[in-house]
Amino acid sequence: MKPRVIHLTVNGEQREVSVSPNDLLLNVIREQEHLTGTKYGCGIGECGGCTVHIDGQPMLSCLVLAVAVDGRAIVTIEGLARNRQLDPVQEAFLDHSAVQCGFCTPGMIMMSRALLNENPRPTEHEVREFLRGCLCRCTGYVSIVRAVLAAAERGAGGEERS
Ligand code: FES
Numbered sequence: 001m002k003p004r005v006i007h008l009t010v011n012g013e014q015r016e017v018s019v020s021p022n023d024l025l026l027n028v029i030r031e032q033e034h035l036t037g038t039k040y041g042c043g044i045g046e047c048g049g050c051t052v053h054i055d056g057q058p059m060l061s062c063l064v065l066a067v068a069v070d071g072r073a074i075v076t077i078e079g080l081a082r083n084r085q086l087d088p089v090q091e092a093f094l095d096h097s098a099v100q101c102g103f104c105t106p107g108m109i110m111m112s113r114a115l116l117n118e119n120p121r122p123t124e125h126e127v128r129e130f131l132r133g134c135l136c137r138c139t140g141y142v143s144i145v146r147a148v149l150a151a152a153e154r155g156a157g158g159e160e161r162s
């Protein structure tokens with residue numbers, strides 16, 4: 001299939017990439033942008049490991065065609081930290097040992113960041129509901145939920161920069 005050039009803003013930088021009509025955003029991010037923090041878990045929208053923000057909304061990049069996001073702003077896990085400072089959600093995951101093997105962590109953090117952007121003080125139930133599409137084989141989720149609630153308590157809501 002004939003490639004097409006699309007324009008993306010990736011973590012604040014303007015990018016021009018050549019993609020085939022059937023290229024998934026996930027593969028473009030990992031293989032062309034070399035941002036491998038975004039994980040290829042299931043590839044069918046069931047694990048949450050590939051979550052990125054598209055124009056501020058959390059999306060599963062394994063279900064998005066790259067051509068469909070021409071002209072839009074993508075933020076990946078690599079784009080959350082600024083000026084060598086981790087995002088407060090990332091800090092909270094470290095402080096609360098919410099990371100074990102780490103495979104689910106980028107997706108968990110991108111979803112958690114999106115939750116706090118729209119709801120800065122979620123309840124435990126709201127955190128669990130929002131993250132229910134993100135699967136973790138290691139932690140049992142308790143430490144992850146605790147980390148998100150701690151980030152909220154520290155006033156981490158609405159701090160993401162696009
Ligand atoms: S890789 Fe996208 S949801 Fe699993």
Ligand code: FES
Pocket residue numbers: 098099100101102103104105135136137138139
């Ligand atoms: S920390 Fe291993 S899958 Fe979540």
